[in-house]
Amino acid sequence: MAELALVINIIETVKLTYQVARYVHQTIQSAKNEDMEQKQISSDFKIELLFLGSFKRYFEKAQGAIAYDQALDELWLLEIEQVIGHLKRDFSEYEDYASKDGSKPLGGSTSSLPLLTRPTTTKWALFDRRNLRNIVERFQKRNKTLRKILQFAMAGMLQQFAQHGQGLSSLQQDQDAVALGLTTWAEIRQIKDQPERIDEDYSIGDCTVNTMEDTSIIRLGTLCTTVQKARFGKNKIRKESVLVEYKTYPPAPEGISGANSQDLDERIGKRVNQLASLLSTAGSNALGTLPFRGFLKEPDQLRYAFVFDIPGGTTETKPDSLHYMIESPDLGRLWSLSDRFNLAVDLSKTIGTFHMFEWVLKGFQSSSVVFCYDEQTAKPQLGRPYIAGFEYIRPVSGSTVGQPLDVSEKTTLYCHPDVQEEPNIEFAKIHDLYSLGVVLLEIGLWLTARQIHQQARPPRPSKPGEIREEYVRKANSKLPLRMGQAYTEAVVAYLESRHKYQAIKPDIFLNVFDKEIVQKLSAKRLLG
Numbered sequence: 141m142a143e144l145a146l147v148i149n150i151i152e153t154v155k156l157t158y159q160v161a162r163y164v165h166q167t168i169q170s171a172k173n174e175d176m177e178q179k180q181i182s183s184d185f186k187i188e189l190l191f192l193g194s195f196k197r198y199f200e201k202a203q204g205a206i207a208y209d210q211a212l213d214e215l216w217l218l219e220i221e222q223v224i225g226h227l228k229r230d231f232s233e234y235e236d237y238a239s240k241d242g243s244k245p246l247g248g249s250t251s252s253l254p255l256l257t258r259p260t261t262t263k264w265a266l267f268d269r270r271n272l273r274n275i276v277e278r279f280q281k282r283n284k285t286l287r288k289i290l291q292f293a294m295a296g297m298l299q300q301f302a303q304h305g306q307g308l309s310s311l312q313q314d315q316d317a318v319a320l321g322l323t324t325w326a327e328i329r330q331i332k333d334q335p336e337r338i339d340e341d342y343s344i345g346d347c348t349v350n351t352m353e354d355t356s357i358i359r360l361g362t363l364c365t366t367v368q369k370a371r372f373g374k375n376k377i378r379k380e381s382v383l384v385e386y387k388t389y390p391p392a393p394e395g396i397s398g399a400n401s402q403d404l405d406e407r408i409g410k411r412v413n414q415l416a417s418l419l420s421t422a423g424s425n426a427l428g429t430l431p432f433r434g435f436l437k438e439p440d441q442l443r444y445a446f447v448f449d450i451p452g453g454t455t456e457t458k459p460d461s462l463h464y465m466i467e468s469p470d471l472g473r474l475w476s477l478s479d480r481f482n483l484a485v486d487l488s489k490t491i492g493t494f495h496m497f498e499w500v501l502k503g504f505q506s507s508s509v510v511f512c513y514d515e516q517t518a519k520p521q522l523g524r525p526y527i528a529g530f531e532y533i534r535p536v537s538g539s540t541v542g543q544p545l546d547v548s549e550k551t552t553l554y555c556h557p558d559v560q561e562e563p564n565i566e567f568a569k570i571h572d573l574y575s576l577g578v579v580l581l582e583i584g585l586w587l588t589a590r591q592i593h594q595q596a597r598p599p600r601p602s603k604p605g606e607i608r609e610e611y612v613r614k615a616n617s618k619l620p621l622r623m624g625q626a627y628t629e630a631v632v633a634y635l636e637s638r639h640k641y642q643a644i645k646p647d648i649f650l651n652v653f654d655k656e657i658v659q660k661l662s663a664k665r666l667l668g
Contacts, residue, residue, distance in 0.1 A: 146217050147204035153224045154196045160231045161189050163238040164275065167267055181272050188279040194319035195286060201316075216293045220286070227282040230275065287321065291493070294325040324425045328418065328497045335414045342416035344434040349445050351384050357529045358430075358510050359384045360458040363447060381456040383430060383448040385528055387412070391442060409437075412444055418499065423448070428490035430510075430526050451524070454512035460520060462579070463506035466588050471520070477623075479522045480583050483509075484627070484661040486525055491576055495569045502567050503529060504575040505554045506582050506589070553589040554578050556637070557604035570637045574608075577634025580661070581615055584623040584631065611635050630660040 168182045204217055228235075311317050311326050331338065344363075351361035361384035367376045389408055392401050416435055423432040430448035437444055450456055462483075465471040487509065491501065501508075508529035511520040556574040558565055578589050585592065592614055593600065593607065601607045612635050619628040632638075 143204075143214060143217075146214070146221060150204070150217065150221050150224055151196075151200055153221075153228055154192070154199065156235075157224065157228045157231055158189075158192050158196050160235045160238045161185075161192060161279070164231065164234050164267075165189050168272065177269065181269070181276055184276050185272075185279065188276070188283050190319070191283050191286075192279075194316040195283075195290075198314070198316040198320060198322075201314075213293075216289055219289050223282055223285045223289070227279070230278045230282065234275075290320060290322060291325065291496075294322055321425070324421065324427075325497065327421050328499075331414060331417050331421065332498055335410065335417075338413060338417045340417065340420075342413055342420060342432075342434045344436050344447065347436060349382065349384055349436055349447060354458075356458065356461065356464075357385060357507055358448075358459055358461075359386075360456070361445075361447075363433075381450060382433060383450060383459070385446045385448070386441075386443045387446060388441075388443040416446070419446070427493065428486070428525070428527050430528065451512050451526075453515055454521065455515050455518065457513055459510035459512045459526070461507045462509040462511070462525070462582075463588055465511070465520070466506065466582060466586055467591075472586060474520065475522065475586075480586075481623070481627070481662060482523065483525055484580050484583050487527070487576065487579065488630075488661055490527055491572060495572065500567055500569060500572050501527075501529075501575075502572065503554075504572060504579065505529070506579050509579070552602075552604065552607065553593060555604070557608055560604040573634045574637060577631050578611060580627075580631045580634065581611055581619070584619045584627060585614065608635060626660040626662075 165182070165185050168178070168185060199220075204213055311323065314323075317323055317326075346366040348364045349361050350364065351359040361382050363380050363382045365378045365380075367378050392404055396404060412435065416432065419429055419432040421427075422429040431451060433447040433449050435444050435446045460468075460471065465475070491504070494501065504527075508527055510526050510528050511522060511524070512526070513519065514521050552560065554575045556571040559567060559571050581592070582588055587595070592611070596610050601610045612632055615628055615631050615635065619631060
C-alpha cells in the first residue's frame, strides 16, 4: 500500500476540486439567454467534470493501489498529487465564491457530495466567456495528463493481473474504469496474453471484396454482400465502399498435406483472428488505426483481405500515404512545420502505446501512415494519421502474421541492420523504433528514405550498417536547423538504438519513452 498520508491528501484534494468544479458548471448552466458558444462551453466543461468524477470514485476505491506495485504506486501518486494540485489552483478563484454561495462548507469527509445551491453573490466576471474558455482549457489539460498517468500505470496493473491470473474481469465490470478508458488497455493486454479467450470470429461471410490493382498498403475497395430476399425472391448484392489491406501468407511447405496441412491452416487462422481482434479494439477506441470491419480469406491468392470502414466525416476515396505526400509537391505544400511536429509526436505515441502492451509492428515505414480526405474541405486530414501496414504485427513473444520480410529496397531502407544481417534474430521494440526513426527523419527533412539514400555522396552506401550511418550523418547535419536540436536528439536516439527499450519493464516503459523521446519531438522544444 502506498504511503497513507499521500493517498489521503490526494483524495481530499480531488473531492474539494470536484465540488468546486460542480459549482462552476452549475453556475454556467444558471446563466440566462445562453447562445451556442455558451452551450458549447457548458458541454465541454461537463465532459471534463464527468471524467474527474469517475477518477475520484475510481481512486477512492483503489486507495492508491493503481499499479498494484508499491514502488510504482508511489511514483504515480506523486505525479497525480502534482496534477491535482495544479487543478486545485486553477479553480482557486472560484473556490472562495463556492464557499460563500454553497449550502454547505466545501471539503469534509462526506462520501456523497451535496449539490450546491445556485450562486447569489458571485462576481460574474469570473464567468465571462473568456475566463470560462480559459478554465475549460486548463481543465482539459489537467485531465489529459491524468489520462496519461493512468495509461502508464495500467501497464503495471495489467502485468500484475497477468502474473496472478486475476483482476481483469472485475476491472472490465467497473463502470468508472470504463469511463476512464482503462478497460481498453485491459482488452488489448488480454488479446495478447489470452488469445484462446477471443470468442468472436472476425471473418466476414457471404461477402467478396474487389479492389483496383494498386501497390498501396491501403486500397479503396467495394465490399459485395449477398442479401437474402423472400422465399421466392432473388438474392440481391449490396455494395459499399471500404478500405482494404491484403495480408499474404506462404504456401504450405512441400510434403505437408492432410491433417498436418489443416493444422497449419488452423494455426494461421487463429493468429489472423488475434490480429483482427487487436485491430477491432484499437480501431473502435481511437488508438491510431482504421475502424475495422472484419476479414475475408482468399486462398486462391494465398492472402487475407482485411476490411476497414471509411472513417466518419471523410470521403469515399483512397487515403494517401505519408510517403506519397512527401513525394508530391502539391500535397507537400499543405504541411506546416507545426503539422510535421504534431505528426512526429502522434506516431511515436501510437507505436509507444502498442509497445507498452508488448505488441511490435515489424515493417513500419512512411507508406504505413495514411490520411483520409475531409468530406467538407476535400483536403487530407493532416491531424488524423492512421497507421496501417499491420502485415507483420504480433505480440513480442509470438509468431509473425504474414510472410517474412523479403530482402528488398524497402527492407534495406527501413529495417534495422541487425534484423537484416541476422534473419533469425528475435524482432524487438528497438527494431520498430529504428524504423520509426527513419520515418521521423523523412518528416524532418521532407524527403523519403529513397531520396535521402539517392542524395548520398558516392560511393552510395549499400550495406545496412552504412545506410544507418548515412541517416545519422544527415540527421546531425540537417535536422537541427529545420526541426531543432531536441528533435534531432530524439531521431538519432531511435536510429542508434541508444535506449534498449525492450529491456525496460512494461510498467514503466511508456513513462520513460515519453520523457526521453516523445517530449523532445514537440514543437515546443524547437528552440531547445
